[in-house]
């Protein structure tokens with residue numbers, strides 16, 4: 001992407017309508033290689049823009065859906081106990097014993113979204129969507145801050161794993177609570193407003209290209225009025 005216009009057009013080609021200010025924020029996040037933090041009411045297109053951006057860039061989309069109690073084993077990695085057990089049994093059957101080092105090797109590792117995103121074997125940066133961060137708890141936020149500062153994760157049994165290409169990170173929040181300043185400072189920030197008539201009309205036309213223009217206008221006007229009521 002070589003300009004804001006080009007980015008805006010690429011999003012539009014995937015049926016995503018971004019106004020100039022949102023397209024600018026995304027463009028800067030790409031150029032400066034900084035995470036983008038998007039806030040706004042539910043339904044304004046925060047999740048969708050990450051999906052569309054990945055499609056437009058031809059990049060993988062990795063999504064971490066946040067929830068209360070989200071922890072490292074779901075966000076980063078866990079050991080595949082079933083496979084480890086099988087391996088031990090198999091060796092036992094052969095009269096051998098499994099060493100600790102071989103049981104905690106990469107073939108027994110289950111990579112969750114954050115680890116997948118920094119996998120050094122990737123040839124191209126993925127889009128990492130950290131969705132609805134306001135649902136997770138403060139400890140997880142602190143942990144995330146650490147990862148977003150050096151894109152490195154240390155697994156005690158294996159050592160540090162570091163991204164070769166910084167992932168393109170989009171964090172979203174529906175603002176059910178305030179996100180810590182330290183995390184916000186690490187990111188570029190954009191607030192997505194409810195669409196005005198023009199933008200919403202464009203969205204309706206993009207989604208329903210065969211609907212008559214008159215009908216699309218009426219529906220859009222109705223929704224705009226409903227939102228004000």
Ligand SMILES: Nc1ncnc2c1ncn2[C@@H]1O[C@H](COP(=O)(O)OP(=O)(O)O)[C@@H](O)[C@H]1O
Nearest residue numbers: 015016017018042043044045046047048049203
């Ligand atoms: N600017 C937009 N352009 C195209 N579709 C949009 C836009 N904003 C929202 N949508 C559509 O509205 C729906 C809700 O968007 P979503 O990204 O899930 O909202 P959020 O994550 O902000 O709650 C999706 O089906 C999405 O395609």
Ligand SMILES: [Mg+2]
Nearest residue numbers: 046047131172
């Ligand atoms: Mg969403």
